[in-house]
Amino acid sequence: MSSKRKLFFLLIFISSTFYIFNFLKIRITTTRSPSMRLAKIPRTPKYSPFVPHKLTNQATFQEEEPFTPKELDFLSNIITRNQNRNLLFFGLNPQFLPLAEATTGGSVIFLEDDAERIQRFRLRTTYRNVTVHMVRYNEVAGGAYELLRHGREEPDCGRKTSKFFGETRCRLALSCLPQEVYRRKWDVVVVDGPRGNWPDAPGRMAAIYTAAVIARMGSGTDVVVHDVDRMIEKWFSWEFLCHDNLVSAKGKLWNFRINGTFQSDGFCPVKKVQIM
CATH class of the missing domain: 1.20.5 (Single alpha-helices involved in coiled-coils or other helix-helix interfaces)
Incomplete structure (x- = not known):
């Protein structure tokens, strides 16, 4: 070749x-x-039906949606009906501070679980008659469905045994708050904390339940719940604040008027929504 x-x-x-x-x-x-x-x-995880419908990722967990001007006017009208009012806020929202300042003769308490936010408040602002307390929540938003069942079945969570002093088996009861929170009669209670916008973050289940019990210790209390477009806030408000007590609403705010009494068959007179 x-x-x-x-x-x-x-x-x-x-x-x-x-x-x-x-x-x-x-x-x-x-x-x-x-x-x-x-x-x-990333695969979308499965959560319970009570997970808020607006979930953020962990990187943006600290962000929050501000109140609209109409919502602030709505809340301001509730608070300023009588300037000498006692105001209790679950959540330290900077937008609430001018409203708190307008209350000249009453007591104003903020309950906040974010230590950094409390520190910023103490360093940068001075408001008279305003006290801020650190509070810790043990129940996360992802467990709200099971916690609602617990609230219905646990006797210590019932209307006759609801208490915050001493031992309680009710996981919804915030029993470690300052004693003045339980002893004072509150004119307005605003539930805007904890944030509850992530399944592993503390949810507002205990805050709504505690607001419902505290309101019934007074002679007439307005309870305002924010973010009622989210399932947790909506269902727990129906369960413990009661639809019959809903007197007004604006945007993502519901205003319940609690007259200081419990119904004979529980918190609310209406039939409970069935959970499986």
Whole structure:
């Protein structure tokens, strides 16, 4: 075989090998690329039905949606009906501070679970008649469904045994708050904390329940709940503040008027929504 003939076959072999290699490379890349792209998309976890419908990721957990001007006017009208009022806030929202300042003769208490926010408040602002207390919540938003069942079945959570002094088996009772919170008669209670916008974050179940019990210790209390477009706030308000007591609403705010009494068959006179 001549050298030219051998060189011809060698070139054909090299070209064929190069062609086959590139073909296999393209096939491998095409086969792997979809799974690689899918691997970057996080799977959506399954939560209980009571998870708020607006979930944020952990990176933006500290962000919160501000009150609209109409919502602030609505809340201001409730508070300023009588300037000498006692105001209790679950959640230290800076937008509430001017409203608290307008209450000249009453007592104003904020209950906040964010230590950093409390520190910023103490360093940057001075408001008379305003006290801020640190509070810790043990129940997370993702467990709200099971906690509602507990609230219905646990005798210590019932109307006759609701208490905050001493031992209690009710997981909804905030029994470690300052004593003045339980002893004072509150004219307005605003539930805007904890944030409750992530399944692993503290939810507002205990805050709403505690507001309902505290309101019934007074002679007439307005309880205002924020973010009622979220399932936790909506269901726990229906359960313990009662739809019959809902007197007004604006935006994401519900205003309940509690007259200081319990119904004979529980917190609310209406039939409870069935949970499975």
